[in-house]
Amino acid sequence: MSSLYVHIPFCVKKCNYCSFISFPSKKEAFELYFGALKKEFEHKVKEKLKTIYFGGGTPSVVPFEFYKSFKFDFADEYEFTFEINPSTVDLKYLKNLRSIGVNRLSIGVQSFDDTILKSIGRIHNSSQAIECVKTAQAAGFDNISIDLIYGLPNQTMELWQQSLQKATTLGVQHISTYGLKIEEGTHFGKNPPKGLPDEDLCADMYLRSVEVLEKNGFNLYEISNFAQKGKESRHNMTYWENNPYIALGVSAHGYQDGSRYYNTSDFGKYLKNPAEPEFSEKLTEDEILTEGIFLGLRMKKGLSLKEFKIRYNVDFQEKYAYVLNKYKDFFEQKNGRISLTTQGLMLSNVILSEFI
Ligand SMILES: C[S@@+](CC[C@H](N)C(=O)[O-])C[C@H]1O[C@@H](n2cnc3c(N)ncnc32)[C@H](O)[C@@H]1O
Numbered sequence: 001m002s003s004l005y006v007h008i009p010f011c012v013k014k015c016n017y018c019s020f021i022s023f024p025s026k027k028e029a030f031e032l033y034f035g036a037l038k039k040e041f042e043h044k045v046k047e048k049l050k051t052i053y054f055g056g057g058t059p060s061v062v063p064f065e066f067y068k069s070f071k072f073d074f075a076d077e078y079e080f081t082f083e084i085n086p087s088t089v090d091l092k093y094l095k096n097l098r099s100i101g102v103n104r105l106s107i108g109v110q111s112f113d114d115t116i117l118k119s120i121g122r123i124h125n126s127s128q129a130i131e132c133v134k135t136a137q138a139a140g141f142d143n144i145s146i147d148l149i150y151g152l153p154n155q156t157m158e159l160w161q162q163s164l165q166k167a168t169t170l171g172v173q174h175i176s177t178y179g180l181k182i183e184e185g186t187h188f189g190k191n192p193p194k195g196l197p198d199e200d201l202c203a204d205m206y207l208r209s210v211e212v213l214e215k216n217g218f219n220l221y222e223i224s225n226f227a228q229k230g231k232e233s234r235h236n237m238t239y240w241e242n243n244p245y246i247a248l249g250v251s252a253h254g255y256q257d258g259s260r261y262y263n264t265s266d267f268g269k270y271l272k273n274p275a276e277p278e279f280s281e282k283l284t285e286d287e288i289l290t291e292g293i294f295l296g297l298r299m300k301k302g303l304s305l306k307e308f309k310i311r312y313n314v315d316f317q318e319k320y321a322y323v324l325n326k327y328k329d330f331f332e333q334k335n336g337r338i339s340l341t342t343q344g345l346m347l348s349n350v351i352l353s354e355f356i
């Protein structure tokens with residue numbers, strides 16, 4: 001059984017902070033791209049699919065007819081997530097998605113504050129975001145996630161708290177909260193915005209997410225992800241548990257047979273040769289081990305010491321005693337697992353770099 005990520009690189013408009021690969025939405029481009037994607041699909045997908053994730057870009061800017069012809073062979077209890085943006089879908093589109101097996105939606109809300117939404121270049125406002133969730137529910141979706149960003153220009157703690165609180169009232173099952181990263185080459189990268197919250201405020205915003213969301217039944221299960229019980233993203237868990245997944249589409253990254261690979265980010269090149277990754281590298285045992293730690297410690301449940309020993313043939317506590325000692329206040333150990341505390345997750349960049 002396989003997990004599959006498919007990148008759909010089209011957006012109505014580039015957001016000011018975003019560095020994901022995407023191109024303007026055009027019918028001719030959709031036709032060419034989906035032709036190539038199907039070739040890559042046939043070449044790479046050979047087994048039943050237990051998780052599928054169509055991400056972007058904005059998969060929902062592409063008309064439904066382009067998705068209809070994929071022949072998915074689902075495993076029992078599969079999870080099929082599709083990313084949508086508010087103001088790009090209606091009830092019919094969402095019902096159509098259900099008809100091809102989509103059973104989970106990830107909605108890019110980012111904020112429920114209209115001034116902030118405008119300043120980061122989003123095409124929707126807060127009421128459209130709320131409407132989008134309601135339409136998804138009316139279409140029958142009962143596994144919905146929304147994305148929020150903190151640390152945005154002119155975002156105060158109060159505004160962040162309001163967005164969090166709003167998110168908890170909508171009847172969704174999963175919430176992702178990302179700290180704004182100013183990426184090179186983006187609008188914000190080239191024109192640094194004024195009014196960015198400082199590091200301390202961002203850290204407090206993160207802690208406020210944990211407090212507000214956990215109080216409302218959304219448990220932190222990965223650095224940036226909160227879910228009601230049983231509604232954790234199974235597809236993303238595949239990544240964090242260091243398990244293989246197939247990747248299709250421009251700029252998509254995959255991990256199969258011990259090799260990490262990625263496809264070209266060049267649209268024209270991809271169309272010419274969709275089945276050939278631009279880069280592929282067999283990981284050494286050491287690299288697989290380090291990835292296992294980096295990814296595993298992102299999860300609140302951390303790593304099972306026993307499974308770690310079986311999988312990597314390494315005694316975690318023995319080999320990394322110096323890191324565990326140095327950051328002892330940021331690790332916790334129970335039921336045979338070792339994990340980062342919430343404070344530790346917040347500092348994970350610093351702590352994890354010690355494992356290299
Ligand atoms: C792959 S993006 C695409 C989602 C969808 N197209 C949308 O924008 O609504 C997934 C999520 O990453 C987050 N994201 C993207 N760029 C970011 C950045 N520079 N800093 C923080 N979060 C970011 C946003 O929350 C976004 O919803």
Ligand code: SF4
Pocket residue numbers: 010011012013014015018019020022056057058085108
């Ligand atoms: S954040 Fe989403 S909608 Fe905005 S440019 Fe990036 S992928 Fe497109």
